[in-house]
Amino acid sequence: MYWEQLTTRRFAEEMPAVHTVLLPTGTVEAHGLHCPLGTDNYHPAALASRLEARHPERLLVAPAIPYGHSWELEEWPGTLSIPAEAFQQYVAVVGLSMLRWGMRDIVIINGHGGNTGALSHAAEAIADAGGRVVITNWWLDFSQEIRTVTGGQGHAGEDETSVMLALHPTWVEMDHAVFNPKRPKYRVKDRPHRQVTLRNAVTGDGRAGTSEKGERILNLVVDGLDALLGDLWSGELFEPAAP
Numbered sequence: 001m002y003w004e005q006l007t008t009r010r011f012a013e014e015m016p017a018v019h020t021v022l023l024p025t026g027t028v029e030a031h032g033l034h035c036p037l038g039t040d041n042y043h044p045a046a047l048a049s050r051l052e053a054r055h056p057e058r059l060l061v062a063p064a065i066p067y068g069h070s071w072e073l074e075e076w077p078g079t080l081s082i083p084a085e086a087f088q089q090y091v092a093v094v095g096l097s098m099l100r101w102g103m104r105d106i107v108i109i110n111g112h113g114g115n116t117g118a119l120s121h122a123a124e125a126i127a128d129a130g131g132r133v134v135i136t137n138w139w140l141d142f143s144q145e146i147r148t149v150t151g152g153q154g155h156a157g158e159d160e161t162s163v164m165l166a167l168h169p170t171w172v173e174m175d176h177a178v179f180n181p182k183r184p185k186y187r188v189k190d191r192p193h194r195q196v197t198l199r200n201a202v203t204g205d206g207r208a209g210t211s212e213k214g215e216r217i218l219n220l221v222v223d224g225l226d227a228l229l230g231d232l233w234s235g236e237l238f239e240p241a242a243p
């Protein structure tokens with residue numbers, strides 16, 4: 001079910017049986033010269049809708065939070081960046097509002113790396129109010145699986161480009177896709193550094209993307225997220241640690 005599609009009457013009727021909400025988060029920022037500015041919003045939206053299709057009675061998909069924190073690419077035309085604090089507080093209060101209507105588990109389907117620090121703090125605020133939050137970053141959480149499909153990963157790189165091609169092929173301009181031959185050795189933050197790390201607003205190799213790879217990645221990630229939901233619902237949230 002989709003939060004926004006329900007009437008208040010149906011919401012009240014359905015809610016006693018639904019305790020898990022998917023909250024997509026992303027950003028609007030440059031993705032190479034070839035992928036759309038909303039790439040980080042379209043990916044979570046697709047993942048959420050495929051998960052909803054598997055569990056329509058048990059999952060509620062919330063409206064996405066499409067504005068994120070995009071310091072790294074704020075200089076590129078079309079990027080919309082909000083401060084991390086504003087994003088953090090917005091996510092936290094949206095989550096608190098969801099708890100009020102009986103949601104227990106808030107599964108964040110995040111599409112943007114720049115959001116991750118703020119999401120972690122927002123999740124803590126929601127947890128303090130009694131919620132349980134799972135933050136998912138598809139390209140990191142399922143990196144091992146994704147690398148069975150692609151040679152590499154990156155911002156507007158092979159994996160992101162592939163998924164975009166699978167979802168909206170006509171919005172991708174593959175003749176403008178490029179490879180960034182450099183990647184950072186350390187977690188350095190300064191403006192000249194980000195211009196090299198994100199030369200042409202790319203990390204990795206956007207040229208290697210295909211829609212066929214994108215569909216395979218989507219299936220692997222949806223399977224992984226579906227397994228996560230199963231574990232969440234059965235309480236299997238731990239695994240044996242290596243000594």
Ligand SMILES: [Zn+2]
Nearest residue numbers: 039040156160
């Ligand atoms: Zn992205």
